[in-house]
Amino acid sequence: MDLYREEVMDHYEHPRNQGELVGDDIMTNRDSNASCGDMVQFYLKIQDGVIVDVKWKGIGCAITTASASKLSEYLQGQALQDLRKMNEEDLVKKGIGFEINPGRIKCLALSVNVVKKLLGN
Amino acid sequence: MFDPREVRKDFPILQREVNGHPLIYLDSGATSQKPKSVLDAERDYYENHNANVHRGAHTLGDEATQLYQDAREKVAKFIGGRSDEVIFVRNTTEAINLAAYAWGLDNLKKDDVIVTTIMEHHANLVPWQEVVRRTAVPAGRQGARVEVVGITKDGQVDMDDYKEKLKFKPKMVAFVHVSNALGTINPVREMTKLAHKAGALVLIDGAQAVPHMRINVLEIGCDFYAFSGHKMLGPMGIGVLWGRHEILEIMSPFLTGGGMIDEVFVDRATYAELPDKFEAGTPNAAGAVGLMSAIEYLENLGMENVRKHDLQIVEYTLEKLNKVTNLVILGTKNTELRSGSVSFVYEGVHAHDVATILDSEGVAVRSGHHCTMPLHNHLGVTASIRASFNVYTTKSDIDKLVLALQKVKQVFGK
Numbered sequence: 001m002d003l004y005r006e007e008v009m010d011h012y013e014h015p016r017n018q019g020e021l022v023g024d025d026i027m028t029n030r031d032s033n034a035s036c037g038d039m040v041q042f043y044l045k046i047q048d049g050v051i052v053d054v055k056w057k058g059i060g061c062a063i064t065t066a067s068a069s070k071l072s073e074y075l076q077g078q079a080l081q082d083l084r085k086m087n088e089e090d091l092v093k094k095g096i097g098f099e100i101n102p103g104r105i106k107c108l109a110l111s112v113n114v115v116k117k118l119l120g121n
Numbered sequence: 122m123f124d125p126r127e128v129r130k131d132f133p134i135l136q137r138e139v140n141g142h143p144l145i146y147l148d149s150g151a152t153s154q155k156p157k158s159v160l161d162a163e164r165d166y167y168e169n170h171n172a173n174v175h176r177g178a179h180t181l182g183d184e185a186t187q188l189y190q191d192a193r194e195k196v197a198k199f200i201g202g203r204s205d206e207v208i209f210v211r212n213t214t215e216a217i218n219l220a221a222y223a224w225g226l227d228n229l230k231k232d233d234v235i236v237t238t239i240m241e242h243h244a245n246l247v248p249w250q251e252v253v254r255r256t257a258v259p260a261g262r263q264g265a266r267v268e269v270v271g272i273t274k275d276g277q278v279d280m281d282d283y284k285e286k287l288k289f290k291p292k293m294v295a296f297v298h299v300s301n302a303l304g305t306i307n308p309v310r311e312m313t314k315l316a317h318k319a320g321a322l323v324l325i326d327g328a329q330a331v332p333h334m335r336i337n338v339l340e341i342g343c344d345f346y347a348f349s350g351h352k353m354l355g356p357m358g359i360g361v362l363w364g365r366h367e368i369l370e371i372m373s374p375f376l377t378g379g380g381m382i383d384e385v386f387v388d389r390a391t392y393a394e395l396p397d398k399f400e401a402g403t404p405n406a407a408g409a410v411g412l413m414s415a416i417e418y419l420e421n422l423g424m425e426n427v428r429k430h431d432l433q434i435v436e437y438t439l440e441k442l443n444k445v446t447n448l449v450i451l452g453t454k455n456t457e458l459r460s461g462s463v464s465f466v467y468e469g470v471h472a473h474d475v476a477t478i479l480d481s482e483g484v485a486v487r488s489g490h491h492c493t494m495p496l497h498n499h500l501g502v503t504a505s506i507r508a509s510f511n512v513y514t515t516k517s518d519i520d521k522l523v524l525a526l527q528k529v530k531q532v533f534g535k
């Protein structure tokens with residue numbers, strides 16, 4: 001089916017930017033979906049208002065994992081002031097780039113919510 | 122014995138397609154589908170008899186009141202109780218809340234014990250937690266407490282642990298008749314007898330039992346029995362709390378206002394007789410009429426046959442799913458002790474991913490914790506998949522489920 005197309009499955013099976021960042025200049029935050037046991041934590045390294053490094057870790061379904069992976073790629077090199085202008089819908093559309101049926105929207109929203117917390121949106 | 126393939130024809134929604142495939146509805150444990158006769162009964166109520174019940178001396182008011190009363194008597198006969206012991210509520214959750222608040226807050230105090238089990242639906246755990254919180258004076262101190270009985274590896278209530286917990290001399294013992302997540306049928310008669318011996322009242326959550334087997338509250342011997350209409354072919358928004366007359370008589374009301382009073386003065390009121398005392402405000406009369414029609418439908422099939430069919434489908438499902446690799450089936454292997462559903466984990470694939478792929482093949486199942494988070498934690502499982510059944514479920518539905526699971530294998534390569 002379309003949702004589990006090659007790109008999504010590739011990000012699920014080979015998630016990009018997985019790991020942790022440590023240091024005083026690292027921003028980190030996490031969120032979870034208690035109802036499915038999923039958890040995602042993002043780490044951002046910021047220099048002069050630009051994200052210079054992104055890592056994330058978490059557990060989740062294919063959609064949660066693939067969307068966190070995709071979003072981590074998108075965030076790399078972005079200016080905070082640009083990201084702060086984006087709402088949830090923009091982050092899903094541009095940052096993740098795939099659509100999902102309403103019953104699974106929480107899987108996409110998990111990573112987006114973590115990033116929104118970090119940006120203070 | 123009825124043929125579920127014939128039964129299917131009575132359910133209009135089962136004729137539709139989902140994602141280009143015929144709908145295979147295996148989520149009846151969440152809510153059952155409704156036969157046309159139930160839909161017609163509700164429609165007929167609104168088209169021909171609708172008025173507010175117990176109010177106004179006019180023909181429609183009388184007809185509506187009579188239908189509402191007929192529904193109550195139908196329910197009472199169906200479960201072996203008296204009609205003034207049948208309280209109409211919205212659903213099982215509301216029924217348990219009614220008992221927890223109206224009985225619990227008057228009868229439970231500091232250090233009193235409520236015994237329940239780890240396999241409860243949140244509906245039979247959280248209301249008791251809330252009552253416990255409110256018995257703490259001052260707030261934050263230890264009030265009453267909940268003791269939770271464990272389960273065996275086979276997914277049955279651990280009766281040794283149950284007997285241990287009864288030594289706390291609980292005031293209330295609340296447990297599920299059929300587990301919505303494990304499908305286990307609990308030995309409710311024996312558990313009730315033991316609880317009574319320990320001096321407790323017994324409340325049974327019958328939401329997943331009433332749709333599948335003949336229930337007689339007097340034979341069980343319990344004090345409260347709660348269930349929903351919408352899981353037994355009836356409409357949403359109508360449910361039942363059955364309670365023993367002498368307990369209901371001395372209980373405080375749950376909700377207050379219109380309909381439940383005898384006389385009202387500006388500073389006080391006296392309350393109506395049973396069951397009106399517990400039915401404040403305009404009731405869901407149309408829903409009650411729909412539930413009456415659902416019971417007629419089940420009675421026409423025969424509850425013994427309904428259980429026979431349930432058992433056949435459970436057996437067939439276990440047999441078929443056992444042959445699918447990477448599945449871990451939850452609950453007992455003893456099919457005689459199971460009803461209504463089979464839950465499983467697909468190893469290496471998240472339950473929600475499995476459910477979405479099944480849905481793409483037209484197969485509707487439940488995924489998640491099925492409102493049993495403590496049970497899932499206990500099993501060490503974050504989420505599971507549940508296929509659940511009703512009288513229209515056919516062996517071919519189960520075959521389609523197994524076929525659709527092959528699609529999961531294709532997508533995830535395991």
